[in-house]
Amino acid sequence: MSVTTQTLAEPPVLPIQRTRLHPFHLRHGGHMVPFAGWEMPLYYRGILAEHAAVRTNVGLFDVSHMGIVTVDGTSAAGLLARRTTANIAALAPGQCRYAFWLSEDGKIVDDLLVTRVDDGAVPERRHIVVPNASRSTRFVELLRQHRRPDTTVTYRNGAVAILAVQGPGSRALLEAAFGWSLGSLDFYTARWFPRKSDKTPPSTGVLGPAIPAELERAVWVSRTGYTGELGYELFVAGDNAVDLAENLVGAGAVPCGLGARDTLRLEKGYLLSGQDFLADRTPLEAGQDRFVDFDHPFVGREALEKQQKDGLPQKLVGLTVLEEGVLPRHGTPLVRDGQPVGVVTSGGLSPSLHHGIALAYLAPALATPGTLVELEVRGRRVPAEVVKLPFLARAPVRR
Secondary structure, three states, X not given: OOOOOOOOOOOOOOOOEEOOOHHHHHHOOOEEEEEOOXXXXXXXXXXXXXXXXXXXXXXXXXXXXXXXXXXXXXXXXXXXXXXXXXXXXXXXXXXXXXXXXXXXXXXXXXXXXXXXXXXXXXXXXEEEEEEOOOOHHHHHHHHHHHOOOOEEEEEOEOOEEEEEEEOOXXXXXXXXXXXXXXXXXXXXXXXXXXXXXXXXXXXXXXXXOOOOHHHHOEEEEEOOOOOOOOEEEEEEEHHHHHHXXXXXXXXXXEEOOHHHHHHHHHHOOOOOEOOOEOOOOOOOOOOOHHHOOOOOOOOOHHHHHHHHHHOOOOEEEEEEEOOOOOOOOOOOEEEEOOEEEEEEEEEEXXXXXXXXXXXXXXXXXXXXXXOEEEEEEOOEEXXXXXXXXXXXXXXXXXX
């Protein structure tokens, strides 16, 4: 009797994707690297210079690699509420919400932004959802699998691009460049604005079916951000993205890449998908309790309620390196009293503070600010101190 074996085929290697701003990146000297299936700029003139531009003035990021998904229909809010930690049905028109997509055991599969786009005039609800690039296709498939017939889920990448304008000078720059008045746009809200100063914005909040047609004369502007500074995201028609980006640079915005985006978010203690969670941590362990609405049923809720009752096995903490010139990296081991206690999830140099900083999960007994641990770096141990997040004080609220 002969035994035959079957060789399983390797999954197909998908071609790397490019955003609609790829010509802009090349024109401005972007150092292009593969990232989550996309070719993206790591930096243009340098990470430190770009970091400083955002902290002191205005930086411009292409974030069109992130998922751009519309979820529309009478049952759309219920679908999103069931699949995220946010009670989407309670969102007011134009309200944005940061939320988590969880597994059944309460672990974070992805973090994402959900914005209600309709104006409330009709029963159909419309939303734009922005998951991370590496999870967007999977999230769309999940929603389509569980949607009702009255709800549509549409992937909009390519037809739509997102420009993130971040920094203390962002409002003044956008108002001067487009003639907008952004003072009434509150944190975590969004609204239509005319693409040109001589045009009027749409009279309705409908975005879903109008993409990309409505974006030919208007820009959907949200005020959120991943830098901790005042900032806005401009959802624009893909065909117009390069011209709008050039206009922003001409007005004074500095093109910024993934490198500065990472140092900026780390100083604020913001999570990075694939590093600070990878379907292995719950929002409670990550210190994100405020983004979990327990007032509605959602996948993973029971696991989180059990964790609330039983206690957390570990907590996310900030670490300040106490030795000059030592930079922690993802995966750097942590020890205390000679025993392993965890690993760094995100780490590096803080350009604003001029020393090494890191995020890590530690047992609750070690998570108190002032606790000392050690990093194992190149065969030696370097002291680090647990500190309260964020590392960098929050920017003052600007109306």
